[in-house]
Amino acid sequence: MADEEVALYDESGQVSGSAPRSRMRALNLRHAASSVVVRDSIGRVYLHRRTVTKDVYPGLLDFAAGGVVLAGEDPAVGAVREVEEELGVAGVPLVDLGPVDYADSQTRYRAFRYVTTWDGPIRWQPEEVAWGDWVSVAELVRRLEEEPESLVPDSVAVWRAVLHGWVSS
Template identity: 40%
Template sequence: MIANPAEEIVEIVDRDNTPIGAVTRRIMRQQRLIHRASYILVFNRQGELFIQKRTLTKDVYPGYWDLAAGGVVLAGESYLMSAVRELREELGVSGVKLKLLFDQYFEDENNRVWGRIFSCINDGPFTLQTEEIDHGRFIPLSAIEALNTSEPVTPDGMALLRRLPQ
């Protein structure tokens, strides 16, 4: 992992999710370029979702609750490689079976991203990456909409939540 995330080289894609180049994360954010990201929904055996409170230093959605571990796909990485790497970096989880759920395009004023959503089952304990996650907890899926009315949840996470069977 690069010491300065802004200097990571990120895969850039078009609206059809076709790779068209690679730039630093800083340029990707400055120019609002479409990029790829992996999202891993981590459920416990009771079916609750592990959510993470993003640090205030994150480059997008700082301080929001995140429904998924994951992050940008680096140049030369597949979605699966990114998911495995991000799960290990952010939660200290490795060796779990990842289930592919779906792909989704999401766009708002801060973010334009093609995401590949995976899920896995893991009860923890987790080793949280302190640079990215303040804390986390398991929550029933049915409680996330209510949480979002009192504390912000990442909008791309809310979009994928609405595609999950409840």
């Protein structure tokens, strides 16, 4: 597999260049990524387990599909590409919830957040997703509070307030 060219972003959220994915990961360079939460028509969220071969947070549970924004790629286009690749969700509008920033010792990026509603079949990308199922927002928030180590920390950080808002409504 070729080393993808990833868009690099500066602290103000603007594109500042590009680098091969391997270099971005090795040096923890600030980049951008899409983050798409898939809900069904009754409000549940699709929760999936990342494969153990993922380059960050392998084997953890995630409730957002997504990935790096490629060099020259619009973040919204990247979000459509990622949710279709990972979960087979296609042909539905993504609602833009705005960007937020995230950083830890493994990754630093601007998260472009989207939500969509999907009642069709979920088709996992075997390289990325090992398991998945629908959960209520209340159950997901319970896991965030009681089992935080089981979930991907960046998704928790960039979506926590939104999830709490959904469970309250």
